[in-house]
Every structure is written in structure tokens, then in C-alpha cells.
Amino acid sequence: MYVAEGTNVCSCGNTGCLESFAGQNAIMAASGFSQDSPIGNLFAALMRNETRASKAVASAADYLGLALADFVNICDVPTIVLDGLYSKLFEYLKEPLLLKLSKRVLSSKWAKINVLKSISTSNSVAFGAAWKGITKFIDTPSRWKKQIKNKLNYYPITDTPSVTLSE
Numbered sequence: 001m002y003v004a005e006g007t008n009v010c011s012c013g014n015t016g017c018l019e020s021f022a023g024q025n026a027i028m029a030a031s032g033f034s035q036d037s038p039i040g041n042l043f044a045a046l047m048r049n050e051t052r053a054s055k056a057v058a059s060a061a062d063y064l065g066l067a068l069a070d071f072v073n074i075c076d077v078p079t080i081v082l083d084g085l086y087s088k089l090f091e092y093l094k095e096p097l098l099l100k101l102s103k104r105v106l107s108s109k110w111a112k113i114n115v116l117k118s119i120s121t122s123n124s125v126a127f128g129a130a131w132k133g134i135t136k137f138i139d140t141p142s143r144w145k146k147q148i149k150n151k152l153n154y155y156p157i158t159d160t161p162s163v164t165l166s167e
């Protein structure tokens with residue numbers, strides 16, 4: 001997602017992407033750490049209130065807030081759940097994000113926007129997609145239960161229905 005003019009090349013090959021301003025590599029570099037430095041160094045620097053790390057995370061929050069505000073303006077979602085690195089940085093991101101969202105989201109005067117920390121420990125997007133697909137599959141037995149009268153009341157293994165993990 002494009003957020004601003006930039007010179008750092010994103011992993012997608014473009015410049016100006018959110019990741020190149022607020023991704024882990026960008027935050028580490030702005031904090032003065034190499035990209036292969038353990039992420040714990042960043043958290044230690046934040047715990048010590050080191051200016052460079054604090055500014056790096058504040059800058060990331062600013063760009064993340066810009067991107068999220070655009071997303072909320074388009075998709076009108078009431079809740080944002082931070083996962084991954086952003087979940088670990090939640091205490092540093094929540095207030096700046098809420099401030100940015102209240103300024104930039106068109107409906108913020110009438111509808112509260114929640115910023116929450118993911119309770120998942122990892123891969124919440126994949127788990128969420130899988131969960132949604134599984135519940136949809138279970139909720140619609142007509143998709144997987146044999147409808148025609150047959151000796152078998154189930155699909156033979158060679159005729160297993162496929163499930164699409166999408167809306």
C-alpha cells in the first residue's frame with residue numbers, strides 16, 4: 001500500500017510502500033540496528049526510552065495510521081486488530097494510531113474505531129482464513145453431504161469435494 005514518496009525499495013519492488021516506512025526492517029534501520037539484528041534489541045531500546053527507537057516506532061505508527069485510515073475510509077471496518085510485530089509493539093502504537101484514525105477517518109465523529117492487540121501468537125491471518133473456511137464448510141452440509149440416493153451415503157475418496165477458502 002502506497003503511503004508516501006520514498007527511496008527505500010520495498011520487498012515488492014516498489015518504493016513508497018507502507019512496508020518500506022513501517023515494516024520491521026524500516027523500524028530497525030531507523031532505530032540504528034542492522035536488519036539481521038535481533039528484534040529484542042529494539043524492545044530493549046524502547047524499554048530504555050532511547051530516542052532513536054522511540055522516534056522510529058512513532059514514525060512507523062504515523063505511516064501505519066495513514067494506511068489504516070485510508071483502509072477504514074474505504075472498507076468501513078469498526079475494529080483493527082494488530083498482529084505480528086505490531087502486536088508486540090501494541091503499547092507504543094495504540095494511542096498514536098487512535099489519534100491518527102480519529103483525525104483521518106471520515107466517520108470517526110460518529111463511529112468509534114477500536115484498535116486491538118491480536119490474541120493469536122502467530123499466523124492469525126492464516127488461522128482466521130482457515131477457520132472461516134472450515135465454519136462455512138461445516139455450516140453448509142449440502143456442499144459435502146451426498147445428495148443423491150446411493151448405496152454410499154458419503155463421497156468415495158476419489159470424489160471428495162473441494163472447499164474454497166474464500167467468501
Ligand SMILES: [Zn+2]
Nearest residue numbers: 010012014017
Ligand atoms: Zn511494496
